[in-house]
Amino acid sequence: MKFTILTIFPEMFAPLQESILKRAQDANLIQIKLVNFRDYAESKHKNVDDIPYGGGMGMVLKPEPIHRAVRDSQREDQRQRIILLSPQGRVFDQRTASRLAAYEELVFICGHYEGFDERIRVLADEEVSIGDFVLTGGEIAAMAIVDAVSRLIPGVLGKESSSEEDSHSGGLLEYPQYTRPPDFEGMKVPEVLLSGHHKKIQEWRRKESLRRTFLRRPELLDEAQLQTGDWELFEELVLEYPELASYRSKWEHLKPRSAKIRKKKDS
Numbered sequence: 045m046k047f048t049i050l051t052i053f054p055e056m057f058a059p060l061q062e063s064i065l066k067r068a069q070d071a072n073l074i075q076i077k078l079v080n081f082r083d084y085a086e087s088k089h090k091n092v093d094d095i096p097y098g099g100g101m102g103m104v105l106k107p108e109p110i111h112r113a114v115r116d117s118q119r120e121d122q123r124q125r126i127i128l129l130s131p132q133g134r135v136f137d138q139r140t141a142s143r144l145a146a147y148e149e150l151v152f153i154c155g156h157y158e159g160f161d162e163r164i165r166v167l168a169d170e171e172v173s174i175g176d177f178v179l180t181g182g183e184i185a186a187m188a189i190v191d192a193v194s195r196l197i198p199g200v201l202g203k204e205s206s207s208e209e210d211s212h213s214g215g216l217l218e219y220p221q222y223t224r225p226p227d228f229e230g231m232k233v234p235e236v237l238l239s240g241h242h243k244k245i246q247e248w249r250r251k252e253s254l255r256r257t258f259l260r261r262p263e264l265l266d267e268a269q270l271q272t273g274d275w276e277l278f279e280e281l282v283l284e285y286p287e288l289a290s291y292r293s294k295w296e297h298l299k300p301r302s303a304k305i306r307k308k309k310d311s
């Protein structure tokens with residue numbers, strides 16, 4: 045996977061040279077190319093910004109250098125995606141990360157200052173925001189996306205399954221994780237995790253994942269990829285949190301046939 049980042053502050057990308065992303069680059073699993081679009085400015089002083097027409101505060105990135113820089117990176121095929129970073133774009137999430145991970149190359153255009161000339165928008169295949177807040181530039185947003193997409197590239201995390209259990213990958217938050225010691229200042233690791241009983245551990249994790257999602261981000265349950273065994277876990281959780289019963293209709297399809305028949309007979 046190749047990431048090409050168009051920016052006027054390439055020095056800001058030092059964090060991509062550390063840890064897992066550094067190893068991924070050393071192993072040639074990902075490549076990160078930084079392009080300073082100031083190099084594409086034609087004026088004597090290499091200006092890339094100018095005052096906005098109509099007046100107003102701040103400076104606006106000019107269209108010419110960015111158009112030239114993008115043209116230089118553009119490929120004729122569908123395996124490249126050009127992304128404009130903007131607080132006006134669609135908000136990035138794990139699903140977008142998975143979708144973008146399928147491309148061979150992502151090209152990011154980082155805005156800065158007050159933003160960019162409107163005519164830069166035509167270059168982009170899509171506009172992406174990393175949240176409903178405003179950053180000083182697209183650089184940190186680009187780094188966040190490069191990081192999230194990279195860890196989905198096979199081999200980057202070392203063990204491929206590591207990202208599959210993460211929060212958001214199946215639409216749920218991840219279950220609680222523990223490591224040694226088994227008792228830290230009276231806070232004990234749940235017994236089941238020490239039991240070595242694989243099936244019970246899986247069930248516990250799934251239930252805690254459902255619980256966490258319900259307690260912290262209940263709106264995620266609307267889109268979550270639920271599984272057959274979730275019905276029983278859901279019924280157990282309803283006993284603890286009666287409010288959860290309002291989700292019953294959405295989960296009804298997970299109910300095993302035998303339970304449905306039993307309910308009919310009971311009524």
Ligand SMILES: C[S@@+](CC[C@H](N)C(=O)[O-])C[C@H]1O[C@@H](n2cnc3c(N)ncnc32)[C@H](O)[C@@H]1O
Pocket residue numbers: 129130131132153154155156157158159160172173174175176177178179180181182183185
């Ligand atoms: C100060 S912002 C400009 C905001 C612009 N005036 C507006 O209101 O839409 C400068 C640049 O930072 C980047 N940026 C700011 N917030 C962002 C966000 N939430 N997601 C992605 N990029 C963002 C964009 O590239 C933007 O052009």
